[in-house]
Amino acid sequence: MPLHRLVFFLGGFDPKTPRHYHRLYRAAARAHPPGPDGEQLSVGPRHSHDTLSDVWDVHWRPAQGPTLHTRYAVLRWDDIVLRHWGRGLRRVLADWQLMYLRRGALRTLARIRAAAPACFWLGNLPLGLALACMAGAGLVGAALCWALGLPPTMAAVALPAGLLLWRQLERRLDTEWLLRLYAFTCAQGEGELPDLDARLDALADALLAQARAHPAHELLVVGHSTGAIQAAAVLARALQRGPDLPRCARHLGLLTLGHCTPLLAWQPRASRFRAELARLAETADLTWWDFTAPADWAAFAQVPPWTEAGGPARCHATSPRFHQTMSEASYAALKQDRQALHLHYLRAPERPGGYDPVSFTAGPMSLAERHQALQARDRGPALPETP
Incomplete structure (x- = not known):
């Protein structure tokens, strides 16, 4: 044929x-x-x-x-x-290290930001979500410490809640699929x-x-x-x-x-x-x-x-x-x-x-x-x- x-x-x-x-x-x-x-x-x-x-x-x-x-x-x-598809916290942190802490990757991201800003911001969405959850938890903890008269260092106890919120939101929104790709x-x-x-x-x-x-x-x-x-x-x-x-x-x-x-x-x-x-x-x-x-x-x-x-x-x-x-x-x-x-x-x-x-x-x-x-x-x- x-x-x-x-x-x-x-x-x-x-x-x-x-x-x-x-x-x-x-x-x-x-x-x-x-x-x-x-x-x-x-x-x-x-x-x-x-x-x-x-x-x-x-x-x-x-x-x-x-x-x-x-x-x-x-x-x-x-x-x-499949061998690089892990979604656990250890895999996420390793991906962050590749994307946000390597000089070559940062230079590439800077060029992407100039030429294709939508790709740049979507690629940084996972980092933004994590920082927002952790910062939000820190602010809530600080507010509670102020209201209850506790030392400011006690605000750190809210950070595990921020970590839990971050992972739950990520599973629901699946923001890290592009992070894995990048x-x-x-x-x-x-x-x-x-x-x-x-x-x-x-x-x-x-x-x-x-x-x-x-x-x-x-x-x-x-x-x-x-x-x-x-x-x-x-x-x-x-x-x-x-x-x-x-x-x-x-x-x-x-x-x-x-x-x-x-x-x-x-x-x-x-x-x-x-x-x-x-x-x-x-x-x-x-x-x-x-x-x-x-x-x-x-x-x-x-x-x-x-x-x-x-x-x-x-x-x-x-x-x-x-x-x-x-x-x-x-x-x-x-x-x-x-x-x-x-x-x-x-x-x-x-x-x-x-x-x-x-x-x-x-x-x-x-x-x-x-x-x-x-x-x-x-x-x-x-x-x-x-x-």
Whole structure:
């Protein structure tokens, strides 16, 4: 069965397994709005390809013409995420040490504050909540000491209550999910995650082997959230290991969704990752598109994922414009849930004609063909020459 597309997907900093992403994809395919050609979609069962990936097949059946077959592979690093997913106080304090006490992390946060202030403030929300709870408890303790005529030092007995309030509020509000993401990426930039580095090498080898074994019309790598960082690194390493990779498919594409690339690229010691981004930018066969919503405070819509312009790669950064593919009520509800908004890149739109993850990963047009059509549309019709 000839493949139209070979997809490699990397999820974000989340311990969810490929089972979760398969369920999401099947739901998106079922909810996929019908196109003008009345195409039909079917998603096959998931099976484990090896220890590094799970795969399934997607079949796009247009009203006319042959069925398009896609092989969809989820590249696994969820086990590494799980080892860094602790929510206890010891884990939180270790994450604080990474984010707020390291010189490199502080320099990165300062740059983030200037370029993407929403990301900066959301990343500091856990620290603000903790300080507010402890300060509030201290003030209550001091007020009680004053009212009861006790020594001011007795106000310290209220601090355990502040600690308890902080942990209870955090569990209810889940403010630390972005702290875990930021701290993990800071550790990656400091070179403190050798297990992740080895996994990215192994995934690059696996991608190269599958690409050589399954020639396709398009080879597409997809990364969501911090998975965009890992997707860029895996593809760059695969290109370094196998210069023949662009010839394994007619088109080579990289699709990033809700990216956090500057969180690693702006760290002083992340020179290897900056070199990998440069390698991608210098790959003439690559088309790199990014969709990041300005309303998504957990991502960097204000900064393109390649961080620097230049190079022959075809790059395009834009917003998915969720509001154009949803009802007003649905979009208003989505904006109230920051985590749901950050995950919405993987869900089908309510209305056709806009951003649609299923069309990008299973539809007839490759990223390169979409880019060519976009450029033709932007140029518009040629004006007639004046006599």
